[in-house]
Amino acid sequence: xxxxxxxxxxxxxxxxxxxxxxxxxxxxxxxxxxxxxxxxxxxxxxxxxxxxxxxxxxxxxxxxxxxxxxxxxxxxxxxxxxxxxxxxxxxxxxxxxxxxxxxxxxxxxxxxxxxxxxxxxxxxxxxxxxxxxxxxxxxxxxxxxxxxxxxxxxxxxxxxxxxxxxxxxxxxxxxxxxxxxxxxxxxxxxxxxxxxxxxxxxxxxxxxxxxxxxxxxxxxxxxxxxxxxxxxxxxxxxxxxxxxxxxxxxxxxxxxxxxxxxxxxxxxxxxxxxxxxxxxxxxxxxxxxxxxxxxxxxxxxxxxxxxxxxxxxxxxxxxxxxxxxxxxxx
Amino acid sequence: xxxxxxxxxxxxxxxxxxxxxxxxxxxxxxxxxxxxxxxxxxxxxxxxxxxxxxxxxxxxxxxxxxxxxxxxxxxxxxxxxxxxxxxxxxxxxxxxxxxxxxxxxxxxxxxxxxxxxxxxxxxxxxxxxxxxxxxxxxxxxxxxxxxxxxxxxxxxxxxxxxxxxxxxxxxxxxxxxxxxxxxxxxxxxxxxxxxxxxxxxxxxxxxxxxxxxxxxxxxxxxxxxxxxxxxxxxxxxxxxxxxxxxxxxxxxxxxxxxxxxxxxxxxxxxxxxxxxxxxxxxxxxxxxxxxxxxxxxxxxxxxxxxxxxxxxxxxxxxxxxxxxxxxxxxxxxxxxxxxxxxxxxxxxxxxxxxxxxxxxxxxxxxxxxxxxxxxxxxxxxxxxxxxxxxxxxxxxxxxxxxxxxxxxxxxxxxxxxxxxxxxxxxxxxxxxxxxxxxxxxxxxxxxxxxxxxxxxxxxxxxxxxxxxxxxxxxxxxxxxxxxxxxxxxxxxxxxx
Numbered sequence: 001x002x003x004x005x006x007x008x009x010x011x012x013x014x015x016x017x018x019x020x021x022x023x024x025x026x027x028x029x030x031x032x033x034x035x036x037x038x039x040x041x042x043x044x045x046x047x048x049x050x051x052x053x054x055x056x057x058x059x060x061x062x063x064x065x066x067x068x069x070x071x072x073x074x075x076x077x078x079x080x081x082x083x084x085x086x087x088x089x090x091x092x093x094x095x096x097x098x099x100x101x102x103x104x105x106x107x108x109x110x111x112x113x114x115x116x117x118x119x120x121x122x123x124x125x126x127x128x129x130x131x132x133x134x135x136x137x138x139x140x141x142x143x144x145x146x147x148x149x150x151x152x153x154x155x156x157x158x159x160x161x162x163x164x165x166x167x168x169x170x171x172x173x174x175x176x177x178x179x180x181x182x183x184x185x186x187x188x189x190x191x192x193x194x195x196x197x198x199x200x201x202x203x204x205x206x207x208x209x210x211x212x213x214x215x216x217x218x219x220x221x222x223x224x225x226x227x228x229x230x231x232x233x234x235x236x237x238x239x240x241x242x243x244x245x246x247x248x249x250x251x252x253x254x255x256x257x258x259x260x261x262x263x264x265x266x267x268x269x270x271x272x273x274x275x276x277x278x279x280x281x282x283x284x285x286x287x288x289x290x291x292x293x294x295x296x297x298x299x300x301x302x303x304x305x306x307x308x309x310x311x312x313x314x315x316x317x318x319x320x321x322x323x324x325x326x327x328x329x330x
Numbered sequence: 331x332x333x334x335x336x337x338x339x340x341x342x343x344x345x346x347x348x349x350x351x352x353x354x355x356x357x358x359x360x361x362x363x364x365x366x367x368x369x370x371x372x373x374x375x376x377x378x379x380x381x382x383x384x385x386x387x388x389x390x391x392x393x394x395x396x397x398x399x400x401x402x403x404x405x406x407x408x409x410x411x412x413x414x415x416x417x418x419x420x421x422x423x424x425x426x427x428x429x430x431x432x433x434x435x436x437x438x439x440x441x442x443x444x445x446x447x448x449x450x451x452x453x454x455x456x457x458x459x460x461x462x463x464x465x466x467x468x469x470x471x472x473x474x475x476x477x478x479x480x481x482x483x484x485x486x487x488x489x490x491x492x493x494x495x496x497x498x499x500x501x502x503x504x505x506x507x508x509x510x511x512x513x514x515x516x517x518x519x520x521x522x523x524x525x526x527x528x529x530x531x532x533x534x535x536x537x538x539x540x541x542x543x544x545x546x547x548x549x550x551x552x553x554x555x556x557x558x559x560x561x562x563x564x565x566x567x568x569x570x571x572x573x574x575x576x577x578x579x580x581x582x583x584x585x586x587x588x589x590x591x592x593x594x595x596x597x598x599x600x601x602x603x604x605x606x607x608x609x610x611x612x613x614x615x616x617x618x619x620x621x622x623x624x625x626x627x628x629x630x631x632x633x634x635x636x637x638x639x640x641x642x643x644x645x646x647x648x649x650x651x652x653x654x655x656x657x658x659x660x661x662x663x664x665x666x667x668x669x670x671x672x673x674x675x676x677x678x679x680x681x682x683x684x685x686x687x688x689x690x691x692x693x694x695x696x697x698x699x700x701x702x703x704x705x706x707x708x709x710x711x712x713x714x715x716x717x718x719x720x721x722x723x724x725x726x727x728x729x730x731x732x733x734x735x736x737x738x739x740x741x742x743x744x745x746x747x748x749x750x751x752x753x754x755x756x757x758x759x760x761x762x763x764x765x766x767x768x769x770x771x772x773x774x775x776x777x778x779x780x781x782x783x784x785x786x787x788x789x790x791x792x793x794x795x796x797x798x799x800x801x802x803x804x805x806x807x808x809x810x811x812x813x814x815x816x817x818x819x820x821x822x823x824x825x826x
Binding site for chain 1: 681
């Protein structure tokens, strides 16, 4: 039962090494095994530390939301690839907004460094180019800090992102891909992740209308839009107005977290997140302003309404019929 | 045999030796030739293809001198001043050019003289002669008038008065000649004799610097070419350092053994002289072009030239010997991406003073964008892009479409109000909340006189029933007298 101290150190050292190879894992405590009595003594291990026992405190980008940070095991890993998914292409605004708010948090530490946004021509055509003026107002990102790179093909986009991910001159690299191309597999994401780690920079992989493919990214978040709260005025909330941007964030994959859903609100003045616990927004229904409009004739074929899948769960085939699965480029 | 159409008749434009042996001549009608020899093979002349071939040859002649000019449809001028010693003297150079052309299957006459006119005459009428400086007169005197590069009409006139050789024209008094036959005749004569300078205008601008390497054994592999580039770049660096400049545009010329020339250019965002970086740029370019460059039997001459230069600012490295220059890293990164994927692969937004949202941010290629200012630590002045001092700055979307996408709006509650639902990309959206309008009028000061005034736009922020936020606008007004068509709705961007 009593393990020698030397052996334990060796085990820890090996674990640390493995963790280093695999990536900086967040520290996590595992509950004691049921067979082990709690009073076995302090020298005996009742707590098993998984991963890097001495994870640096600043290895994580804290979102500022206590619940989300703990669920992610300290926050979003800084020197890593992080995937942010949008279920449909029309969620591109919310996904881009959430990614940019993370970038804005990163920029608090790395002031003045530029960011690079790599995308395929397809996604920029389908979802629009990031608009520098809007980015400046909401996230405090100067237009001079922005660099776009539009690649005709996915392979070129991956190449640009890989080259950029190894540079320390960028504060963050955003790679945006539409759909689930085969080229974007475990190997491609692992390469991106490894470069992000060695350069100590974050790479955000935005995937619009993509399926939950295998990925090397330690964290995958699924972001969709949430109804915004009303604008705050001196006289209280202004009914019918559209306030700060809000996002619904599901944890799709995390080595530490249990699945969970969060509704975040971005504060563009303080450049910080705030959590909305319950939906305090009374969304003004359309029927209040007149009769309900007649239902659309015929079935909506382009975008059938999708039920939000359970986090970490792959949407079933019925939810992704062949005709609404994203077009493959080239 | 090659025919061409001249005055509505098919005539012989060019013919080979076997046709010549049949006593056919240039300018003879095709019908006559066919009558004489029914078995001849006639091909229509293709001036464009001839031109391309001549340009290809001119490119190839770049290996002897950077000053190559195309004069007529079958003449190339090479200004070999100061180049002959590289090929073992004038005679050796001329022989080499002739041999190589012969091996490629061309029948070439060459003449070398100190003036273009004399060289032209020597090539036409003597064949492969080298005329020393001062011998032009002796060369030209016995030659017929066509050696003077004058128009056929002038020549006919001169012949009609009995001046049949260039020597006769030289002996004649100048003033009456000029009066009767125009200034061109004397100009050509003086140019041929070296009394007047004649500039050969080269096809391509002469590179300020270039280094080249002749290879005994042709190279084929991309790796070998890259290694050569880095060697050449090392040689280039010394020259650039001496001039205090860095390269902005570089070109790599690969001369294939069989005469084809590949020209690969890369641009840099900042002056560059480091061989390692130059090699990196060409590495990307070569990787991208791998399919397009056909090495064939290999390249036997590799030349690296600097096409444009700019002053090179020296920066002092810190004591560790590493200059920590993020901007330089980014510039290099952008150059590499551009070398591989083209000029528009790296873009930068530039804020422009304009009310129109799509005009307010211009997306320009990285190389044309103004350089980024170094981030100042304690900046006191507000940034240039800070919104004006208004309480509510207008909200702008996070993403904007390249061109506004038309949407169908079946109904609005009030004519000038936001839509209640709309159809975009074939899907129906129900509007839950709306803010607006923000009216943006067209910029009349950019309007050309006489142009119709663009309709105003009313922008609305819309939130649909699922919480997504959009930026829509209505172009034009309802019931406006100025326009007949009903206003149309567009989707312009999405909010976070």
